[in-house]
Amino acid sequence: MSKTATDARYASFLRKNPEYEKTSSLDELRRADFGRLDSHGHVYLDYTGGGLYGESQVRTHMEFLLAQVLGNPHSASPSSTEATHRVEECRSRILEFFGGSPDEYTVVFTANATHALKLVGEAYPFEVGSQFALTFDNHNSVNGIREFNRTRGGTTHYLPVVPPDMRTPDTTLEQYLEQGKDAPSKLFAFPAQSNFSGVQYDLNWIAHAQRRGGDVLLDAAAFVPTNRLDLGRWHPDYVVLSFYKMFGYPTGVGALIARKAALEKLRRPWFAGGTINVASVQADRYVMAAGAEAFEDGTLNYACIPAVVTGLDVIDAVGIDTIHTRVHALTSWLIEQASSIYHGNGRPVMRLYGPANMEGRGGTLALNFYRADGSAIDHKAVEALATEHNLSLRAGCFCNPGAGEVALDLSRDELLACLKGPDSRMTMEEFQQCIHAESTGAVRVSLGLVSNFRDVEAFLELVRSIRES
Numbered sequence: 001m002s003k004t005a006t007d008a009r010y011a012s013f014l015r016k017n018p019e020y021e022k023t024s025s026l027d028e029l030r031r032a033d034f035g036r037l038d039s040h041g042h043v044y045l046d047y048t049g050g051g052l053y054g055e056s057q058v059r060t061h062m063e064f065l066l067a068q069v070l071g072n073p074h075s076a077s078p079s080s081t082e083a084t085h086r087v088e089e090c091r092s093r094i095l096e097f098f099g100g101s102p103d104e105y106t107v108v109f110t111a112n113a114t115h116a117l118k119l120v121g122e123a124y125p126f127e128v129g130s131q132f133a134l135t136f137d138n139h140n141s142v143n144g145i146r147e148f149n150r151t152r153g154g155t156t157h158y159l160p161v162v163p164p165d166m167r168t169p170d171t172t173l174e175q176y177l178e179q180g181k182d183a184p185s186k187l188f189a190f191p192a193q194s195n196f197s198g199v200q201y202d203l204n205w206i207a208h209a210q211r212r213g214g215d216v217l218l219d220a221a222a223f224v225p226t227n228r229l230d231l232g233r234w235h236p237d238y239v240v241l242s243f244y245k246m247f248g249y250p251t252g253v254g255a256l257i258a259r260k261a262a263l264e265k266l267r268r269p270w271f272a273g274g275t276i277n278v279a280s281v282q283a284d285r286y287v288m289a290a291g292a293e294a295f296e297d298g299t300l301n302y303a304c305i306p307a308v309v310t311g312l313d314v315i316d317a318v319g320i321d322t323i324h325t326r327v328h329a330l331t332s333w334l335i336e337q338a339s340s341i342y343h344g345n346g347r348p349v350m351r352l353y354g355p356a357n358m359e360g361r362g363g364t365l366a367l368n369f370y371r372a373d374g375s376a377i378d379h380k381a382v383e384a385l386a387t388e389h390n391l392s393l394r395a396g397c398f399c400n401p402g403a404g405e406v407a408l409d410l411s412r413d414e415l416l417a418c419l420k421g422p423d424s425r426m427t428m429e430e431f432q433q434c435i436h437a438e439s440t441g442a443v444r445v446s447l448g449l450v451s452n453f454r455d456v457e458a459f460l461e462l463v464r465s466i467r468e469s
Helices: 003-016 018-033 033-039 055-067 079-097 115-125 147-151 169-177 202-213 244-245 291-295 305-318 322-336 379-388 401-407 412-418 428-435 453-466
Strands: 107-112 131-135 155-159 186-191 215-219 240-241 252-257 276-280 286-287 350-353 362-372 394-396 442-446
Touching: 003 018, 003 322, 018 033, 018 055, 018 305, 018 322, 033 286, 033 401, 055 305, 079 107, 079 252, 079 305, 107 115, 107 291, 115 215, 115 240, 115 252, 131 147, 147 155, 147 186, 155 169, 169 252, 186 202, 186 442, 202 215, 244 305, 286 305, 305 322, 322 362, 322 453, 362 379, 379 394, 379 401, 379 442, 379 453
Parallel strands: 131 155, 131 186, 186 215, 215 240
Antiparallel strands: 107 252, 240 252, 276 286, 350 362, 362 442, 394 442
């Protein structure tokens, strides 16, 4: 596309999204800290898969490490004391960033959001009669909690999502809450933002479920990179997230942010180094540590945890609301423009799963592509085409089978015919051959911290290249 045409499109974009001009600080951040994107001609559209780190983050952390002597925190030596100080400083900074009161919340460091979910699932007081409810639209790491509930005699309920917007109606939640009112324990899990469709769920559900006696587990991993989560306003019992999704570095550090009262409900099925105050072999007894320490197995990633503070500082410097404004504007333009691309015979090139506007959605888009005769183009072929254009996006099911099954119209009977049980073995290729569906996956495009207009236009050019005359 010529520069004149590109300039005209940008002018049209700004007329429709005038607030975008107020986010110019992110362009400055991209030039200063993410120059490798443009110097390599790389279009990055996989922020829900993983955020990008800035040069200054890595440099700041390197200088920190070179200046410090850090040791295993479980001691009183100078090196251990310094490491402990930095870990506790980071705990406080995380609560400050999310507006959580230290009187109400504590931070448990984990390897990632999945690890945090496992901590809750294995220790939640499921028993005969317990109820675990979750939306169809959840990451597999949330789905897996049902196995802990099942082995202890509890019941799991899935709340369906309804196409085309891929939302769970409030009335469906109300029906579940009414059914489970007499359960000995109730856990309700949902994502603040879908990692499949970008749907953002009503955070008022948190208080509503709690008023009915339930504990609420909020998967915030896809939400917090571009949206404000204020724990002074919303009070979920358990929040899970991965910091690399927010600012790229460090990987291998996540968090379970838990209300102290909710954390006390959990009963761990084992103990480990770092989680106990005292243990005896001969007496066959142990005493768990209090609070977060009881859930931090072994030695914390004390060399990398201080880098979280640096990442949070980057987000604060540009402002999470600024990031949200930019992503909102770019996503709106992408949806509008991509939805208007048709083959010569009038058939649409693309199908979007989820809201077709920006009401109650974030910057994550799941879609599939079609030929002029209406046949589906394999999502892997689209991913390969994107790779040829040095464009990073994601293709597959995104570890969210529930949303994918609904979006792709796969029935329970079809799935049962292919999936024999947990002890059976099947590759993804074998599953695709068995299911005989139009598609068993989708293409996901997601925007984030330093996305810009050129990135979106590069993707639209890819969509146009699929168009047949």
